[in-house]
Structure formats: C-alpha cells, structure tokens
Amino acid sequence: MKPTRIRGRIWVLTGPDGQMYNDVDTDMIFHNRHLHITNLAEMGQHALGNLKGWEDFAQKCRPGDIILAGANFGAGSSRQQAVDCFRALGIAALIAESFGAIYKRNAINSGFPILTLPGLSQMAGEFKSGDELEVDFETGRLGLNGEREYQAEPFSRVQMDIYQAGDLFAYGKTLET
C-alpha cells in the first residue's frame, strides 16, 4: 500500500504581485518546445520553466515537496508531460483551487496525487513557501505547520484505486481474472 498521509515542504505558486497565479496553462508548466521529450527522467528539468519567477523550480525543489496553486491549474492542451514533469521531480502532491478538466483526468490516470481546496487563492496569504504541510488523501484534511487545519476534497474511490495500483493501466491489470 502506498502512503495515504504525507508531509512535505510547500511551494506556493505566486506571481510578482504576491498573488497566486490562476489559469496556469500547460505551456507555462511544460512548454511545447520540449514536447519531443518522451523519457520521464528528462521532463523534470523543464517543470514550470515558462512560468515567470519559477523558471528555476527544478533546481529549487526536492522530492517530497508539495505544490499549492490557484484556480484552473493546468488549463489548455492535453499534454501528459505537464503532469509527468512533476512526477519526474518526485513532487508528492499538487493542491489547487481547481484544475483544468483534461489536466485533472491526466493526473488521476497517472496516479499523481492532486487535491482540490476550494477558496485556496483567497487564503493564499496564510501559506508561505517553505511551510510544512500534512496531507491526508483519504479525508482531505490538511495540517499547516502542525497549527492550522484546512479541508480539501478527499480522494474519490476512483482516484484511490488508481493511485494505489500505480496508474490507470496498472489498475486495469488488477481487474484481470
């Protein structure tokens, strides 16, 4: 069984004005000039490479870190690399106010933990990059620095089934009789 409760250092995706970025599209996450890359290990270095102020994210982050993002994260194209680049870096979870529909589907299918926290961008001031966040996938409970609590939407059964199996295809194999 994979862990359903994790703890990690957070990165809050804010812009030059200090506000959380909304509508971060897949070109900002993984620019189309890198779309020829199919090897997962090579994708990490380009993560957020086209988002102003975050071009050096791949150098700054560590495996186990958690990203907090605003509304409609992952809008735009269907490219799987926009999810895979974070998996390549070992990012443990991505929490956003909301996700683009295709991005959400891709993330769930690849077993990458994402959670929706309604109203997150309004509360952005309460989170600082470097804070420690505890995340419970089963209950959606978030604990900030062991002090404050927030309620995100918990994993659905679908999400947990696929996450535990590894990815959508691996889950398909568990159904074989």
Place this chain on the structure above:
Amino acid sequence: MPGQTVIEKIIQAHSDEEAAPGRIVWMELDVRTARDFAGANVVQNYRTHYGNSPVADASKTFFTFDCVVPAKTIPYASNQHLCRLWAREQGIRVYDVDAGIGSHVAIEEGLAYPGCTFVGTDSHLNILGAIGAFGQGMGDQDIAFAFKTGKTWFEVPPTMQVVIKGELHPPCTARDLTLAVLRELGSSGALGKAVEFTGPAIEALDLAGRITLASQITEMGGIIGFVPPSKEVLAFCRERAGREVSGVYADPDAEYCQVVEVDISNLEPLVACPPSPANVRPVRELAGTRIDSVFLGSCTNGRFEDFVAVAEVVKGEHIAPWVTASVVPATRQVYARLLREGVLETLFEAGFIVSNPGCGGCASGQIGMTGQGEVQVSTSNRNFPGKQGAGETYLASPLTAAWAALRGEIVVPG
C-alpha cells in the same frame, strides 16, 4: 433524495457509487469504440500494457473508420490496417472505410440506444445525446483501458436546462435553432455541464434535427446535450437495436445548476461567421457575400433529410458557375436511400460533387480543403482557422447553403 437529471440517472444505472454532480465515479460502459484517428494509438497502448490478452468483451467493442476514408496516404492506410489486423485477432467488428461516420453508424446499427453508455475517440460522440444516450469522446489511453476493462471513470457534471420558447417555422431549420442556442450560450456557456433541452420545438424535432442540435454541444463547451427521446425516436431505436429500449427522462424535481431560455418565436436564418462556431449573425446581414464553395454533410448535417432539403431547392437548376459544391452523406445507409430515391441524381444534375460517406471536410479533408482567400458555406460543425482549410468558412443550414450554391453568394433562403 432529490430528483435526478438525465445524466445522473444514466451514470447511476451504470455505477455502484452515488452519481451526484461533482463526484468522480467508476462507470460501466455498454459500448467502447475507436475510430481511425487515434485507433492505432489505442492498439499500441493496449499491446504495451496488456499484451495479447483479450478485451473485456469483443461483442461490445468496435472500430469505426470515418476520418480519412478511404485512406489517402500510406501512414493513414497503415494505421487503419493495424487496427483491422488487431481487430481480427481479438474478434472485434470493424465498421470499415465504407461505413460512414461512427456516431451515426452507432445509431443506425442500434449499437447505441437510449440510456446506454458509449465511449470512443471522437470528440463529437456526445452526439448520442440526440437519442438520450450518454456518448463521450476520450483519449487513446482511456479508450485502451475501456477496451480492457469495460469501464471508465467520470466526474458527474452539473446539468443546465435550456428551454426553447416558440416553434420553428420555415425557412428556419433545426440548424438555425442550434445556431440560436449557440448565439445565446457562446463558446463556453455550457462549459463542463450536461445540457437538457426542452420545449415544444424540441419535441417536434425529427431524429435528423436532434442530431444537428446534439452535435453542437461541444462548440458550447458542454459535456453532452440530451434531447428527451420522442415516441418516434424510441420506436426507431427499438427496431435498430432489436431489443426493448426505454428513454431516460429527468425527474420533475431534478436540480439544474442553471436554466436558460431561448426564444425562437421571431427566429430568422442564422450563420456562424469565421473564426468560430459561436460567432453567430443573421444571414440577412451577410447577404451579398460572394462565395466560392459549398460543403454539405458532416456529423451535424449529413442526414437524408438534410440532402432532401437541398435537392428541393436546386431541382432543375444549376449551381453558380464560379461555385464548386460537394455532398458527403453521413453513412452508407443515408447514401443508399439518397441513391434509391433519386436525390443524388438531382444533386448531381445541379452540379454537385457526390462523395462516399464519411466525416467530409472536418478530418484532414476527405473531400478537399479550402484554399487561401476561398469563401465557403458549409453545413459542418467547426470553422476555426485551418479546420476546413486556409479559407473562410461560414456555417449554416442545408437550406441556406443550397441557396448560396445556386446564387454564388449568401442569400436569405426562401
């Protein structure tokens, strides 16, 4: 428990989880398909992950080739043949390059029926909302998984209701009604939502008109648009499916996230101008615009009734000398009826090119693309830059397109 909308009921009947809006649930699939676009990727994904193991149920799995038919390049031909060979190994039926548009074949062959769940690689598969079925286009990985397991997951969308006030009167057609809804909702008015249509004009639509309306939900950003099946539609589906079918209807106390009224009592013929299907204006305002070509067909207006409407206008006449015009019936069955009833002859004599069934101009130009500076009137579903070629495409009803072909310019029909 509050009442349920159509999509909530259909998903609920195919899931053991609560199908409430916003919830992500596993859903059993009655039918899973792939077309020639993405079909080879589905096979490749399947082989990579599941080797030579059999699909969940070959009798519920189909290929429908409709995009590049017959294949005009070797890569397309090779991709189609890869699917054919794999289908033979698996015992999967292929509706091949002669069959026509997959979503229409599904309705005609009774593969789809009211209340069923149906997925494939066609982004307009939600057209099955025309018979009250849940159709949905998905990517090649999701479809490979569906082939293997017979299920998929889906986030139950909220439902909005669109109430059509008033009735349709000639020269307005189902396409003009559809354009009126597009004008009201815009390109994102139904974003992420299921739509349910209601009103006397909706009830009066024949199957062809229902298909036209349902085919444009994608252009409003919607997941699917349901037209409650009429007695005639139920009888048709019963006969085609060879089994008892019943419609799925919303509960009277179903909860809608939004109700929108569209009044068509004073409707006039409409046209969607470049560069998007939601850029709708009255035909009247475009009258006099000189045109170069006309396309009739696609999953939006490729039915028998659509071509009959055109034939009635052009019978005994000839299209303008500077215009080229093409006809692509949606399916082999539509083609056969047009042939037997003399409609193709009328269109041919009037100067139309008649092509074999398929997706027509939408998928890499089965019947040619527009060139730089070319102005086209088309009954297809999208006019984004580049979609039908390098020219400018105006989307309109078969009637408006027929008159444009005759006069060589956009004119108000009738």
